[in-house]
Amino acid sequence: MSLPKIIIEDIVRRALLEDLGHGHDSTSDALIPANQNGRLVMKARELGCLAGIDIAETAFRLFDSNLVVSKHMEDGASLKEGQEILSVEGAAQSILSAERTALNFMIHLSGIATETNKYVQAINGTKANIVCTRKTLPGLRAVQKYAVRMGGGSNHRFGLDDGVLIKDNHIALAGGVGPAIEKARAHTGHMVKIEIEVDTLEQLEDVLEHKTDIILLDNMDPGQLQEAVRLINGRALSEASGGVNLETVRSIAETGVDIISVGALTHSARALDIGLDIDV
Amino acid sequence: MSLPKIIIEDIVRRALLEDLGHGHDSTSDALIPANQNGRLVMKARELGCLAGIDIAETAFRLFDSNLVVSKHMEDGASLKEGQEILSVEGAAQSILSAERTALNFMIHLSGIATETNKYVQAINGTKANIVCTRKTLPGLRAVQKYAVRMGGGSNHRFGLDDGVLIKDNHIALAGGVGPAIEKARAHTGHMVKIEIEVDTLEQLEDVLEHKTDIILLDNMDPGQLQEAVRLINGRALSEASGGVNLETVRSIAETGVDIISVGALTHSARALDIGLDIDV
Amino acid sequence: MSLPKIIIEDIVRRALLEDLGHGHDSTSDALIPANQNGRLVMKARELGCLAGIDIAETAFRLFDSNLVVSKHMEDGASLKEGQEILSVEGAAQSILSAERTALNFMIHLSGIATETNKYVQAINGTKANIVCTRKTLPGLRAVQKYAVRMGGGSNHRFGLDDGVLIKDNHIALAGGVGPAIEKARAHTGHMVKIEIEVDTLEQLEDVLEHKTDIILLDNMDPGQLQEAVRLINGRALSEASGGVNLETVRSIAETGVDIISVGALTHSARALDIGLDIDV
Amino acid sequence: MSLPKIIIEDIVRRALLEDLGHGHDSTSDALIPANQNGRLVMKARELGCLAGIDIAETAFRLFDSNLVVSKHMEDGASLKEGQEILSVEGAAQSILSAERTALNFMIHLSGIATETNKYVQAINGTKANIVCTRKTLPGLRAVQKYAVRMGGGSNHRFGLDDGVLIKDNHIALAGGVGPAIEKARAHTGHMVKIEIEVDTLEQLEDVLEHKTDIILLDNMDPGQLQEAVRLINGRALSEASGGVNLETVRSIAETGVDIISVGALTHSARALDIGLDIDV
Amino acid sequence: MSLPKIIIEDIVRRALLEDLGHGHDSTSDALIPANQNGRLVMKARELGCLAGIDIAETAFRLFDSNLVVSKHMEDGASLKEGQEILSVEGAAQSILSAERTALNFMIHLSGIATETNKYVQAINGTKANIVCTRKTLPGLRAVQKYAVRMGGGSNHRFGLDDGVLIKDNHIALAGGVGPAIEKARAHTGHMVKIEIEVDTLEQLEDVLEHKTDIILLDNMDPGQLQEAVRLINGRALSEASGGVNLETVRSIAETGVDIISVGALTHSARALDIGLDIDV
């Protein structure tokens, strides 16, 4: 799923205004003649997966609608060191004022896409899907989840309103697994899926006496996961979470779980190294 | 510098609305009786440095002003595994709806503070300061820079309007080092400092013929940095950037530079592991 | 599901500002002494179902935090002619300035709840649920859908992001039923349900060769609906839409469909008659 | 009076964002190729009066500025069943994502215009004007009042700041009719008209001892209205309100009142049936 | 007319955020211990008329709800040099951060009230009212017009939507005085007053053949104004504008005009000198 223009513009506008602070660029404006043109090229400086090119383009366009932006790739593409991603031509002042905002989005989102893609590659051939969680950075959820998709992953819930996810605390407060699932069914619409978390195989057996759409197997080791998948036996989707990293993810995927969720994709993403050159 | 309440509320409100999406919490609302009270405790799960406790408190308070939040520590404090950070008492529904937003801020900002603090410890005894850059995540600059301060670091520019930073592209477009500095002086107010970037010792000598406040020594090795510091000889502050990591930072600091800037503090922060328990 | 305070305040604030226009109440302010107190009582003037009492309370509270609002009922309650709903005590100026906004919400939302409840009563004893659609009034979706719930109905999708609903145009553009369902599965997360619309029993048979969560039976008569329910045979939920009104709804429910959707609940709601008295 | 573009864009932008929720269209985006073009036609499915065509156009344009929208009619025009109103050509994805928002505005506003027009037709040949009130749906006042104009009606006050309207409660709190009118005169500017409500002919006589611009005759039957018009004798405009419906409005108009206000035009509007077809 | 709290908070919040820029007060926060209390007193330093005390109070309260603000006067009161207006007690950091915003509003609005009051005093004993115009400073219209009222003046139109004001250009484009007035009557509601501008006595005679509520006599000398008032003879209100200053205003008022409009009250207001002292 792509990001609608109206969503991109909203978040990019805020970012440009944040960088402008009291409303000016002290450096470019003072130093560079208004009629001086230039050309900026963004290039990858390491291997990775691209995400955020339309957002970067929007940063330049919103700052100065006369800038001409050329996209040399599309989001989701593989990046090699030195590869040209995007170029911009027009007023050098505008290019220099907008480039940091464009780049801040692109290095962050490409970092997420690249990390996601490593997980996706690591489980290649299994049936599992890599998904992100609600552990996102405030204000950036829509674009972070987009970046996960560009890296080949899928998205878990987008918010509190998006599906029911019954965790341990909910179960305790609702009076047990049975009442929790029953209340969820009774109070949510027909478009809403219900997922429930279990920590042990005993809890799983309890849950399996009720109908749910997904069962979250939290912090289980591969042996437990395999047994859990066997017990569920297709009656619900199975999701593994907890202790997932690039070393463990393949053994988790090979247990037969349907979904593997990784909070670190969005809460601990390393920026991808992307640089820029400007020609006068 | 602390964050004014009016700034915190603005960013927290957006984050809560983002998580609520179409305006409801499908799970807590369906499962938990409105009159059910609970108590949440946030605890550190690893060593670190705390940042974001007032933001977390605000998330609970804005969601439900009847929640009673107790802060057991202040930002900047050291965290040990198992240590209680904050507790909340009141309606369990509200606590469960707001906890993810509170935690998303706290794990991200404490991650930044913790990483910053590692750099600060690594250069202990030298005169250098660790600073962050404008490579921040869009919409989060004010809080990320606050987290750097909580970790013992300082802040570089907050935005395009905050000081003049003349980079290589500006120099080229302005017609050289001399004209660049001269134009900067002519067009900026008396409260504005001027920093200029140099990549080589030759450029540095060129720059030293003019008066600037700070000289950014980009991508120099410790030997070059030491020579640069000698050449500058107190006529400006010196800032090292490029290739800074926890392995290299001490040797860089020992060259005598005044400032070491680290973009990764804000663009590639790993979240700190902070968990929560809820008592019914 | 209730509406979080932060959601209510956002929409009520806009409504108060809309009514204040350039920022004042020409009448109350000119005529009524600032120290004059009063008491307002809102009363039902016809039978119905209440929705919006917290919103009305918020309108008075946001306008003047010194007003004391007493709620005599909760949303979802039955209203009889003459019954007191809510009373407010405090500065008469403030009460008179805020009452129209409070009442505009309450008569609209109670109108929706009342109409919904008529449909719910009409199908009493069948297994079907009454749901609203995305045919809502712009800016009011969250509160309109809340009112449907207060009337005993359920909610269909909250927005374009909330579940997949494959309509005739999507099928045509995607290249048929099979490719449409397949693409939907491939591009959406595990928390997303998939619903597909069919207009004929032939289309239904085509759809039943694929796995979907819900099948929308559009504009079918009771005979066709009954046959459709038989064909589906529990493999998906069935939803009837089109031509639903208070005369037809029971015969539709008796066909055994799971869900009956009624756009008119939100796009053509008649306001409930609720009045107010003010004592000096 | 038309609606300025800047007003339309503000309200349409909110509506599109409301429908997009967390920022994507799960269905169109997954199913329809990005390069697939299509053509949408909106057609009336019943008799009525059009309102909202520029708003619908704006919904498509704001979502995707490459869509080409053709308006086949102007607001205020009569609609016959089957008549084409508007067509859109361009990316099918964009058309399908924006159509619900466009249509939600158009069916609601055309519903208001159509109902207004029935009242206007019903009093044809009398001198009375049909006006709407402040009983509007929160957030939609400007567009609802526009729709009333498109149906041939006029507008009463737009908000609390727009003219003085002294109701029974104001009179009581101000110390009677005389003090109320006097205070209104003293505290409002020369551009502000003053209207006062009376419930009985006795009150009317009291009011007629003072100068006001309009007198609101509340809940009077035609006999009382006729007598009231006679008593006023052109010294102020007369407005009838209360108990106005399509059956009673002509007899009310024939009493000679200048204005007839109908809250139901905006608080209880039925949507007009407008449909759409999409050609691939 | 007072300003509702919800209006004041909206404009004050923006002003505080404007002053905080990237989100902090570099000085107070660095220098003043968090637990240091203080007391600020605002005092008049010259004669004048107070406006903006509730706005100033709101600035302190929004910045820090623990500050205790005492108002020693009310808006509209006369100020003498040295008189205490308002005092604040609480955290010295908060007081120093908020004082500039509070004071910026108060010196500007009191400046407007004071200047307005000079005009009002100058025409004492005549029947004319002093009014401001739409020549206000962008974003400040509601508060500027409030300040005019506090100085004893009245308000002309609040915006383009607030009454009809037919100027020379409108007349030319509408095809003359007659068509202009006729179109205005036909297209505006019964709550809307119509004013028309004339530059000469000939135009006035033309206008007097039609019914309008107010006639704006633009740039006429006292002799012409007197003749104009005689010609109008109570059939409409008369408004003088152009060339009004403190020297000319009395002679204008003595011509018998009802209203004298002065753009300079809001577009060229001099700030009133109000200072502050802080006790530790």
Added chain:
Amino acid sequence: MSLPKIIIEDIVRRALLEDLGHGHDSTSDALIPANQNGRLVMKARELGCLAGIDIAETAFRLFDSNLVVSKHMEDGASLKEGQEILSVEGAAQSILSAERTALNFMIHLSGIATETNKYVQAINGTKANIVCTRKTLPGLRAVQKYAVRMGGGSNHRFGLDDGVLIKDNHIALAGGVGPAIEKARAHTGHMVKIEIEVDTLEQLEDVLEHKTDIILLDNMDPGQLQEAVRLINGRALSEASGGVNLETVRSIAETGVDIISVGALTHSARALDIGLDIDV
């Protein structure tokens, strides 16, 4: 420094919406045929310095993107009586609706630029710079400070976050000059300048024992200023404030101070007289 388009559009949009109030122009819309074109010319009516032409242009463009605006001058240019500044061609309705907003900005900002320029001319030949302060009108700081630059002046701090300015109250609360400066150094980044206020030559001597960037000499007479400049002897910049007006400014500048700050430039600006003609 120019104002970025994204900053201008933000402030102009608010201003247009403020003037439209409930969303329409009662006059132009009723009187002027939609297809009537016109041409507006803005002309100076007195000598001055232009500021705000891009803002005025934006007001017309945002209101109606089909208007064609021609700028005949650039900001900072000298204006003579009768000189054409800007012309607009297109729909007369749009031109008349937008002109007041365009003009309100232009007369205010040109007033500031003109007044600033008088100060700049008055000190011609000295080394001093004229600067404005934070005594700006709420919501207008960015554009007011821009206007000061167009008049030849410079800008002091843009906000609380922009440099450290230690005033008398800060010194008292921080425990004296020494601790104040020390704390400021310790808590602010390397891009932040530190300025401190002194009222007497004794205080100045105290301050000169510490390193600061700028010393604010408050309310000193020319004799004291001259002595202060001698004492400072280039170790910091010197700023004179208090009692500055067009009569005193030259004698102040001749004392050798570097900066002269004038709050009245922004808090008490008189509008420049700029008029407009419209051709049908």
